[in-house]
Amino acid sequence: MKGVFLRNKEIPLYFGEVNFNGVKKNINFDTHNPNNPEMFYKHPNGEIWIGDSITWLNSLPNDSVDLIFADPPYNIKKADWDSFESQQEYIEWSLKWIEPAAKILKCTGTLYICGFSEILADLKAPAMKFFKNCRWLIWNYKNKANLGKDWGRSHESILLFRKSKDFTFNIDSIRIPYSKHTLKYPDHPQALTSQYGNGKKHLWIPNPNGAKPQDVIDIPQDIIDIPTTCNGMHEKTLHPTQKPEELLRKIILSSSNIGDIILDPFLGSGTTAVTSEQLKRKWLGCDLNKEYLEWAVNRIELVENWDIDKWIKYDFENMQRRNSIR
Numbered sequence: 122m123k124g125v126f127l128r129n130k131e132i133p134l135y136f137g138e139v140n141f142n143g144v145k146k147n148i149n150f151d152t153h154n155p156n157n158p159e160m161f162y163k164h165p166n167g168e169i170w171i172g173d174s175i176t177w178l179n180s181l182p183n184d185s186v187d188l189i190f191a192d193p194p195y196n197i198k199k200a201d202w203d204s205f206e207s208q209q210e211y212i213e214w215s216l217k218w219i220e221p222a223a224k225i226l227k228c229t230g231t232l233y234i235c236g237f238s239e240i241l242a243d244l245k246a247p248a249m250k251f252f253k254n255c256r257w258l259i260w261n262y263k264n265k266a267n268l269g270k271d272w273g274r275s276h277e278s279i280l281l282f283r284k285s286k287d288f289t290f291n292i293d294s295i296r297i298p299y300s301k302h303t304l305k306y307p308d309h310p311q312a313l314t315s316q317y318g319n320g321k322k323h324l325w326i327p328n329p330n331g332a333k334p335q336d337v338i339d340i341p342q343d344i345i346d347i348p349t350t351c352n353g354m355h356e357k358t359l360h361p362t363q364k365p366e367e368l369l370r371k372i373i374l375s376s377s378n379i380g381d382i383i384l385d386p387f388l389g390s391g392t393t394a395v396t397s398e399q400l401k402r403k404w405l406g407c408d409l410n411k412e413y414l415e416w417a418v419n420r421i422e423l424v425e426n427w428d429i430d431k432w433i434k435y436d437f438e439n440m441q442r443r444n445s446i447r
């Protein structure tokens with residue numbers, strides 16, 4: 122990689138002691154009731170809560186959050202928290218968290234929901250009663266082997282809901298590298314049928330910061346320059362469905378501004394809080410699972426104090442490198 126991007130691997134020591142920025146709360150897990158969420162960790166820029174996210178979301182003030190990223194159970198029986206009796210039960214459960222999520226979202230805000238297309242498709246219409254506008258993003262990955270006897274899965278979907286036309290979208294923060302073909306032929310005659318037609322040559326000048334982003338997001342999970350292991354390293358944990366930081370950085374950069382509040386009701390190993398912290402946003406998260414949240418805290422404490430431009434460059438150079446080796 123061209124730039125210098127050394128990631129933190131260990132939380133810094135201060136006089137021989139681990140120097141935490143945040144504070145882990147004392148919770149009695151013998152008596153803890155998930156229906157009564159408790160604060161798990163308090164940091165100058167955010168909070169993590171442990172408990173049921175539907176109860177937690179219902180306790181938060183209306184119009185108070187700028188962006189919600191939800192990576193909920195997918196209803197694919199991947200873990201004990203991912204099993205529902207039926208798709209109907211899953212839809213009903215989903216609407217129970219989507220409704221309060223819509224209420225706490227500011228009118229300029231966006232809610233992103235991850236899932237498999239065939240499952241999310243059933244959520245789109247009932248969820249729209251809380252929103253004004255919807256887009257459908259595809260996260261395309263190329264690093265999963267097809268071990269079954271069916272079409273191999275190479276994408277997940279991300280539904281994007283907005284409450285008004287006045288939404289935050291920072292296109293210049295998430296530009297992508299141009300394809301080799303586009304850069305090779307910047308100066309070319311246009312067909313008469315083209316919108317740039319009438320036989321003239323159209324001189325196109327590439328934007329120095331890259332091309333506009335597209336709704337098929339292309340992020341392989343395993344191509345990271347720094348080797349990852351679960352202990353003490355910056356990204357990979359043992360969480361069964363951990364999302365890549367790069368995906369979250371795109372979502373946060375595009376749909377929020379510095380200092381905005383980002384919320385994740387299914388925080389897991391903390392990817393949303395970690396990337397919000399990297400990008401100088403405030404963050405709130407909740408999860409049922411204590412072990413996952415311990416990993417989240419560790420990852421937040423490891424966040425490097427880089428300028429936002431450095432994170433953008435880090436991802437852009439990674440994308441360029443991936444393009445060059447394909």
Ligand SMILES: C[S@@+](CC[C@H](N)C(=O)[O-])C[C@H]1O[C@@H](n2cnc3c(N)ncnc32)[C@H](O)[C@@H]1O
Nearest residue numbers: 173174192202362363364387389390392408409
């Ligand atoms: C798909 S995973 C999220 C992974 C996360 N995006 C990451 O990068 O690590 C879904 C998470 O939802 C949590 N969960 C499931 N049901 C929940 C509920 N009712 N309330 C809070 N968290 C829940 C699970 O413990 C799991 O960590």
